[in-house]
Amino acid sequence: MATQHRPQQPHPVLARAEALVGAGHTEEAILLIRQLAAKGDRDGLFVLARNLWSGGILGSDPVAARVQFELAGKAGHPAARVLATNLLANGIAGSRDWLTALARMPGEVAIDPRRRIQLELLGKMALTPTGEPERCREPERLAESPDVLRFPAFATAAECSYLLDVGGKNYRPAQINDGRGGTRLDPIRNSDEFTIHWLIEDPVVHAINRRIAAVAGIPADHGEAIQLLRYRTGQQYRAHYDFNPQLENQRVATALIYLNHDYKGGETSFVKTPLKFKARKGDLLLFRNTLDDGAVDPMSEHCGMPVLSGTKYIASRWIRAKRYVP
Template sequence: MAGTAAQALALLQRGETAPARVLIDAACARGDGEALAVRALWRVEGRLMPRDLHAARTDMHGASDAGNIGAARMLAGFLASGVGGARDWAGACALLDDWADRDPIAAQQRALIAAMAIDPAGDPVRCPPHQTIADQPVIRAITGLLTAAECDLLIALSERRQRPALIFHEGQKRFVADPVRTSDAAGFPIVSEWPAVHAINRRLAAASGTSVAQGESLQVLRYHPGQQYRAHLDAVPGLANQRSLTLLVYLNDDFDGGETHFTRLAISHRGRKGDGLLFANCLADGRPDPMSEHAGLPVRSGVKWLASRWIRQRPPENSDGFGQHEAVSTAL
């Protein structure tokens, strides 16, 4: 980061918020692409100025036109998923085309999307069948939900952003580090739900029989040898819009251990690369189902990669989506 944006960051580090905003706004008025990208992020975060996704999308347009690669990536995701304005899947793909010769991530996404069996709106034209593992709670295996290339891209996009995974602490009402979960994780919140990721989310929604808006941010989890996710429930007690379903996708299979183990059913499952595992977390009345308790068993050797999407009972009441706790500072 250089120039005006770097000066604004230095001001913020000294607690001088108002001068930083004046500096960025003035640079935005001059069409400075980096400043426009910074202001777009501020507007998404809603901390230094009111949260305004429509205005953020406008800033992304300006920054992308000025040649800012990070803004172009964010804008493509906003267009693909309809954040901050009308959904424009064709426009998102066209933006990837425009940037493919300058941005390797845009080129990778465009090639991946071209190979997908999707309709003109980006929805899958078919989904693989389910195989029943259990009926109470519902547990289904889905063979070949993602392709090997899609799994590889999710790993590549998430690898540099992996951080120690958190859990939701009911008493503190926030996400905290906890020894129950020793893996690393990287999320794809709205600023990094790029077109290829969004297309994958739409396929996960179709495979689970839900709308894409019901899903929380896609996460990619990494387990080194010895790491695990001890027995837990994905449903959160008292959550008004409950995590009714979980959909996991195994992104690789060159590791030992790491099975998904349902502790009260004595069922262990491990899919091959690209396979999905769908299971219900709630009883009919919406309360967490104790029989859905499960664990990610310790990895014995190799590195396990897993994609995870928690699916709520219904879409959020506002247009902001779920997962606002995730930092957007890694988006660029």
């Protein structure tokens, strides 16, 4: 008879803490979680890390969260171990040690089978010992004003497939901040999106991010987390600027990796120019949103034209003027 695996029950202390939160006794819940973590309990450490990272019932403290993820991983929490390795590889909220992160990955295949695929992809990348690309594709200039470059075959077919797999069933309708601490549907785009946030930015995604940084000539830690975007038939992104006047640390450039080309329509159009770009799978489009003085480039207004048939997938990364990562 096959063994039936039952879902793991939460630690009684954590179950009690959750009940306390539901009853409004947050401070008591926090005390219980911290006491359990202080005993070295892997689940207590993980819950503490998760709340410190997200803000949850605690104030957001990514640096402290990273320490707790590492401790939880060492205590035997499988998910924490994988997340701690991701953070070690990308250097978010602490130091970066690419080689140590890579050395840890084979031991995590049993925890997360995607580690095997990641190791295979990394093995095919020409990387320096610090994870930088050894060489980059030469660009093709598409326009001077706005400043638009195309890097053909920037990502391999296997890398595109991997990013598509990361998106999987995680897409949700595109949203924006509502100004009141919540979100609402984006009024100028009806596409779907999924953010590869810092915790799940695995070494493959991070290596791609560093490749983007290399061709952009801007440090990797200036980039926001990659967003995967999905445009189904009829969906579009109406004319807009990626420049945001409300940002102190401005989005000076945008990088788009086109993950497929088996769709009709969906061109990226710079609406004040004749330039309409239809990419091939793996192409990177890189354009600047600002002028030399930091002001918005009025010619950078662009749109994602409606998809006429099929589904369009892209990976988008906004690049800031200064360091952005925590």
